[in-house]
Amino acid sequence: MFKQKLINAFELSGLTWFIPIIKLLSGENPKEQGAEILRMLGLPIIALSAFFFTWGYLSTKIQTSVGKLPSPVFVWNQSKAMIANYRVELYKKAQYEKFEAIRSSIAMQMDKNVNSPEIQSLLKDIDGVKTKFSDESEKLNEQIAIGKEAHEASVSAVKEKYNKPEFYVTSDDGQPLKDMDGNPQLNREAVDEINLASEQKYMVYEMGIVQVLNDFSSSYGSLASRVSKVQKYQNEIDELTATGGDEKKLAKAEKRKQTFLKLIRKETAYSGNGSIIDYIKLSIITVLFGFAIAATVAIPLGIICGLSTSFMTAINPLIQVFRPVSPLAWVLITIQIVDGIFVGDLALEGDVFKNTFLHAGITVALCSMWATLSNTALGVSSIDTDYMNVAKVLKLNWFDRLFKIIIPAAIPFIFTGLRITLGVGWMVLIVSEMMATSRGLGWYIDQQYQNNKVESLANIIVCIFIIGLVGACLDRIMYTLQRFVSFNDEVSA
Amino acid sequence: MSALLEMKNVCLAYGEGNDKTEVLKDINFTINEGEFVAIVGFSGTGKTTLINLMAGLLEPTSGEILYKGKALNGPSSERGVIFQNYSLLPWLTVGGNVNLAVKTIFPELTAKERRNLVEKYVDMVNLLPAIDKRPKELSGGMRQRVSVARALSVNPSMLLMDEPLSALDALTRAVLQDQILEIWKEEKKTVVLITNDVDEGILMADRIIPLKIGPNAQLGPNYQVELARPRLRKGMNSDQKYKTLRNEVIHYLNKIKEQSETLDENKMVLPDVMPITA
Structure with a gap:
């Protein structure tokens, strides 16, 4: 039955709070299920509201080195601004692709005939796009103006509120001090509040789009002017050859034409600023890369450790010494080793696979593999004697014993280890990215920290929530896998 | 009839020196082909x-253990074990x-041949409908039947059963006893059954041997x-022969139990203390 299957799926993944909702929707004893929903959803909501309330209260009290601690509302607006930036980035990418398509088709046509009717029609298209762009940005600018007015009004309201004698800084004799413009000097609290209000983001998406429209409008403009330059020099050349003109002049015109043709043919580089979604993506890819390395090294090693006590005794000191080493220490040596290997022509350059990615990924692997290693060893060495007796009675060969009995029996342990590994890896990743300047969440946090503004502090707080959410999701996935592979239901949540 | 398995003066001890504990001492035992022998004893006696x-x-x-007249050398598929x-x-x-x-x-x-063979043995214990289920989803009785099917599937000449039914409820137990007897009769196996239930032994076996403590x-x-x-x-229950035999075996078991309790030198002596009540 579909309902039972759904319930089983939620139970397997540990998302048990959906179960009463499904039961309620299917019409199962509304009173009981309602109470269950209230308990499973209501209590966390109460705890969350208490948390946000406390945060809101503390934000009015706590003074950071860059100003007041951002309030939940400020941080929420900041996260919306981040999403807006991401949408602008997507728009920019789409515009870039369109522009490149037009540029390359112009370049192709130009190689055949610089004055072809196709080129004329492409130029007309460009004109059309430019008009469209200017219309759009005009509309957006109107919206922005309204938003700006509202923002300035709220800022001046705050300024008004704090422009009172109790917020003035006074000299020793009780006289209010004046700033350079002759206005009374405000105390720190007032300055912080005014800064907070003026740093509040507004119309982020609209402004971003206008910027993109302007940029591409000028790109299209210079493309069109290059095309007309080429055509102009081509006409000159045609004229000179028809009249049998000066060789020197001919060569000069040809050279100029070629210069502009080259510019048209050249692919323009995409200059993205990167957005929060890109950082999240890169961070997840990096942690999975590190996790994959950790698993491929730790599982076989753990199996060998579990099978051979001698091997375990031999490498145990190494495990004990390396396990507690901080990611900060690992990342520095990793950076030097990786940069030593991938140097010069070998240096990795790519959207994902660059040196900095390797730095962070390998550090994750180095710090997180130990849990899988020791759990696998434990699982293999503590195999039930009953299973081994079965193997002996059936006279299984070494290979079958390993792959049919020992490894399957150790699978639940291995997955427990992998779950811990992924959790540790995600924690280590943020630090490694800061040090390795791999452009993930850790790097972004570090950038924001260097900015030294209340706004950046709010961005960091947004990132903390993102890191927590992604970490929790990864853990949920591993938990589900762990439940899925375990043949007895003893898995700790 | 020839002896299938013989044990001659077999001793088994764990540990060395002072820590040495002899679990079994001077075991002499012979089982003939096709015979059904039950070994009964209290738990923890080394069954x-x-x-x-x-x-x-x-x-x-x-001591030595001979199987078909040759010294026993490790486990073999000729002797199926039901744990x-x-x-x-x-x-x-x-x-x-x-x-x-298999x-x-x-x-x-x-x-394909393998699949057929597997189905044949799973069918023999009436579990064909559950062939794709995992042990977790089965009851205790069904699990033990799978274990029987597994032991039979390698076509052993001898079946060694270690208290196969002791964890089951009385009804399931009776059903499985009949099933095992039927298999024994049809497949002509030699069976050693270890049990702590004298009735079970008498009902199933040709010969009962108590194991001392x-x-x-x-x-x-x-x-x-x-x-x-x-x-x-x-x-x-009304058979006179059955009653006599049952009484004899139980009497013997009780006797060795009493003996072991009086002989037990390692029995812990409780200190002579009384709770303070004042």
């Missing part, structure tokens, strides 16, 4: 150790568990069960 010796999972400290706690591999299905046995003993079979456990006298087969549970 499992005895069956592990017969299976070849353990080696005797001294007390089923020992099914929980990550394999019913069919998978049986298949693992595959190792008959590697020359094709996948360890350490230094020895086998007691043989009791031949001269009851006609099929033995029906219903008529048993």
Whole structure:
């Protein structure tokens, strides 16, 4: 039955709070299920509201080195601004692709005939796009103006509120001090509040789009002017050859034409600023890369450790010494080793696979593999004697014993280890990215920290929530896998 | 009839020197082909150790074990073992568990032949509808039947059963007893059944041997069960022969129990203290 299957799926993944909702929707004893929903959803909501309330209260009290601690509302607006930036980035990418398509088709046509009717029609298209762009940005600018007015009004309201004698800084004799413009000097609290209000983001998406429209409008403009330059020099050349003109002049015109043709043919580089979604993506890819390395090294090693006590005794000191080493220490040596290997022509350059990615990924692997290693060893060495007796009675060969009995029996342990590994890896990743300047969440946090503004502090707080959410999701996935592979239901949540 | 398995002065001890504990001492035992022997005893007397010796999972400290006249050398598919706690591999299905046995003993079979063989043995214990289920989803009785099917599937000449039914409820137990007897009769196996239930022994076996209480456990006298087969549970209770034999065995067991309690030198002496009540 579909309902039972759904319930089983939620139970397997540990998302048990959906179960009463499904039961309620299917019409199962509304009173009981309602109470269950209230308990499973209501209590966390109460705890969350208490948390946000406390945060809101503390934000009015706590003074950071860059100003007041951002309030939940400020941080929420900041996260919306981040999403807006991401949408602008997507728009920019789409515009870039369109522009490149037009540029390359112009370049192709130009190689055949610089004055072809196709080129004329492409130029007309460009004109059309430019008009469209200017219309759009005009509309957006109107919206922005309204938003700006509202923002300035709220800022001046705050300024008004704090422009009172109790917020003035006074000299020793009780006289209010004046700033350079002759206005009374405000105390720190007032300055912080005014800064907070003026740093509040507004119309982020609209402004971003206008910027993109302007940029591409000028790109299209210079493309069109290059095309007309080429055509102009081509006409000159045609004229000179028809009249049998000066060789020197001919060569000069040809050279100029070629210069502009080259510019048209050249692919323009995409200059993205990167957005929060890109950082999240890169961070997840990096942690999975590190996790994959950790698993491929730790599982076989753990199996060998579990099978051979001698091997375990031999490498145990190494495990004990390396396990507690901080990611900060690992990342520095990793950076030097990786940069030593991938140097010069070998240096990795790519959207994902660059040196900095390797730095962070390998550090994750180095710090997180130990849990899988020791759990696998434990699982293999503590195999039930009953299973081994079965193997002996059936006279299984070494290979079958390993792959049919020992490894399957150790699978639940291995997955427990992998779950811990992924959790540790995600924690280590943020630090490694800061040090390795791999452009993930850790790097972004570090950038924001260097900015030294209340706004950046709010961005960091947004990132903390993102890191927590992604970490929790990864853990949920591993938990589900762990439940899925375990043949007895003893898995700790 | 020829002796299939013989144990001559077999001793088994764990540990060395002062820590040495002799679990079994001077075990002499012979079982003939086609015979059904039950070994009864209290728990913790070394019954499992005895069956592990017969299976070849353990080696005797001294003495020798002969199988078909030759010294026993490790476990073999000729002696199928049914373990007390089923020992099914929980990550394999019913069919998978049986298949693992079939595959190792008959590697020359094709996948289809193997499948047929697996189905045949799973059907023999009436579990064909559950062939794709995992042990987790089965009841205790069903699990033990899978274990029986697995042991039979390698076509052993001898079946060693270590308290196979002791964890089951009385009704399931009776059903499985009948099933095992039927298989024994049809497949002509030699069976050693370890049990703590005298009734079960009398109902199923040709011969009952009590195991004395360890350490230094020895086998007691043989009791031949001269009851006609099929033995029906219903008529048993009024059968005079049955009653006499049952009383004899139980009397013997009680006697050795008393002896062991008086002989027990290591018995813990409780300190002579009284709670303070004042």
